[in-house]
Amino acid sequence: MSLQPKISIRGLTFSYDGAGRPVLTNINLDIQSNEITVLFGPSQGGKSTLLRLLNRLNDLIAGTKMTGQILLDGQDIYAPGVNVVELRRRVGMVFALPIPLPATVRENVTYGPRLKGVRDRHHLEEIVERSLRAAALWDEVKDRLDEPAGALSGGQQQRLCLARVLALEPEVILLDNPTSGLDPISTAKVESSLQELKKDYTIVMVPHSIQQAARIADKAAFLLMGELVEHAPGGELFTRPKDKRTEDYITGRFG
Amino acid sequence: MSRQTSQKIAFALLTAAAVVVVVPIVLVIIYITIQGIGAINWEFLTAMPRNGMREGGILPAIVGTVVLTFGTAIVSIPLAIGAAIYLAEYARDTWLTRLIRLAIINLAGIPSVVYGLFGLGFFVLFLHLGTSLIAGSLTLGLMTLPIVISTAEEAIISVPQSFRVVSISLGGTRWQTIRHQVLPQALPGILTGIILGLERAAGETAPILFTVAAFYLPRLPRSPFDQSMALPYHLYVISTQVPGMSTEVQYGTALVLLALVLSMNVVAAILRSRFRRKRRW
Incomplete structure (x- = not known):
């Protein structure tokens, strides 16, 4: 593959406190643009941590230790002098619970x-409509724009959180189990909007379940106890896993 | 004893405790009102004292206390909120922040008369501010700091971390996050702290004793460097230093002071409910 990956993770090892067991060990992973990459595996595998490293949200936690590199368009996002605020506008995050x-x-x-400094009313109006349409929420809330966001249903709130990220016109969207609190219908809506969005964005997602991973993954990465066990196109990984541990996990032998 | 019985006993005891807390405040208000209401009239509230404070009104003392309370607010609020934001949002656990916290705790424990003496030594004499409203405001402001800092810090810390993470993840800087998410949500709590502090300042006698209060000065203050009468000190004076003082005037003065402080509470309650209605979690 000659295409330069959107995100390239090189030899990444990370721990929350310098001494303890690393949460991620020697991760090497390339993430292509215009695809949905799914990070899946049992809990405590380091999926959310990896996701949060991609837009440096773990900077908020003191005392962590990281070695290795994460490149965005070939640029090390942990290099000194990187504008972290700008990075987080390019790499947006949707959390597990709608907040x-x-x-x-x-x-x-x-x-x-x-x-960011956008003040123009008309421009902001455009952003609102475009973002809400992209998150498949516009039709439901176009008459409720001035209501408190807390009055929306859980599914609507989660799509609002997605719209909020899209409003910044990011390049990468990170989703940390975005459908965990949602009913099947809302989940389907979120999944189908992601399928639309991948035409314009790079999407990295921690899925709710193996089934969801299999449904939407273009590429899937299986993380087990902080180790990247296998990384392959979704169709391949879920039907013909190369590693015994991947096979055991997706066939339900553990996890 | 069955679980239901012990549940009932616990409930009864807790209710009793809550009621007992209410009784003294109600009694104080009723007693002061009954004793003092007869002294309250238009002249009492708007005239200068006459005849060695035995006649006339208490206007200079009312104005003095109001001005001192505003002065205290100006001195303490910006400093206290700044310190609270620093401690809650920026400070790491270092020897410096531990020292700051220790200082705040100790500041809260200093008796108010010691503040008064410090104000006399430092503001009045060393800084040559003289016995003045400005010296009194600075002294009261200092005394108010720890209360406001602790309550404001508590309010800031209690804003859920998730809102900070969301704001940061949407490209907010630390300060933008504090300014647009944390402070608006912490405002009701911060306001409570401010009012608690100012109420205490408005009612204190000892800190103003040497720094601002005039025994008998039947005119309104003209500048921040002027002395002034103030309600708590005036009350002390007419209760202990003036022979032949009618008890009705004494209780009337106490009633005015009480009303002033309680009305600050009411204003705070109104503001708080306003903010709460505007910002729903």
């Missing part, structure tokens, strides 16, 4: 752009 800010639907969507 609407205590403000209206509209204010939630425009929060990121306003922090």
Whole structure:
């Protein structure tokens, strides 16, 4: 493959406290653009940690230790002098539970752009409509933009959180188990909007279940106890896994 | 004893404790009101004292206390909120922050008369501010700091971490996150701390004794460097230093002071409920 990967993880080892067992050990992984890459595996495998390293949210935690490199478009995002705020605008994150800010639907969507300095009302209106449409939420909330975001249903809130990230026009979207609290219908809506979004974005997602991973993965990476066991196109990995541990996990022998 | 019985006994005891807490405040208010209401009239509230404070009104003392309370607010609020934000959001656990916390705890424990003496030595004499509203405000402001800092820090810490993470992940800087998420959500709690502190400042006698309060000064203060009468000190004076003082005037003065402090509470409660309605989690 000659294409330069969007994200390239090289020899990444990470621990929360310098002394303890690493949460991630020697991870090497290339993530291509316009694909959905799924990071899956049993809990405590380091999936969420890896996701949070991709936009440096783990910077908020003191005392962590990391070696190795994470390259975004070939640039080391942990190099000195990197603008972390700018990085987080390029690499957005949707969390497991929808956390609407205590403000209206509209204010939630425009929060990121306003922090960036966008003031123009018309421009902000455009951003609101475009982002909510992309998150498949516009039709449901277009008459409720000035209601508190907390009044939306759980599924709507999670799509609002997605819209909020899209409002910043990121390049990469990270999703940490975004459908964990959602009913099957809302889950389907989120999944189908992700299928649309991958045309324009690079998507990295920790799925809710192996089934979900199999449904939406273009590429899948199996993480076990901080180790990257196997990384392959979704169709291949879920039907003909090369590693015995991957096979045992996806056939339900453990996990 | 069955679980239901012990549950009932516990409930009864807790209810009793809660009621007992309410009784003294209600009694104080009723007693002061009954004793003092007869002294309250338009002249009492708006005139200068006459005849060695035995007649006339208490206007200079009311104005003095209001001005001192504002002065205290100006001195303490920015400093206290700044310190609270630093401690809650920025400070790592180092010897310096431990020293700061220790200092705040000790500041809260210093008796108010010691603040008064310090104010006299430092503000009045060393800084040559004289016995003045500004010296009194600085002294009261200092005394108020620890209360406001601790409550404000508590309020800031209790804003859920998830909102900070969301704001940071949406490209917010640390300060933007504090400014747009943390502070608005912590505001009701911070406000409570401010009011608690100012109420205490408004009612204190000892810190103003040497720094601002005039025994008898039947005119309004003209500048921040002027002395002034103030309600708590005036109350002390007319209760102990003036022979032939009517008890009705004494209790009337106490009632005015009480009303002033309680009305600050009411304002705070209104503001708090406003903010809460605006920001729903």
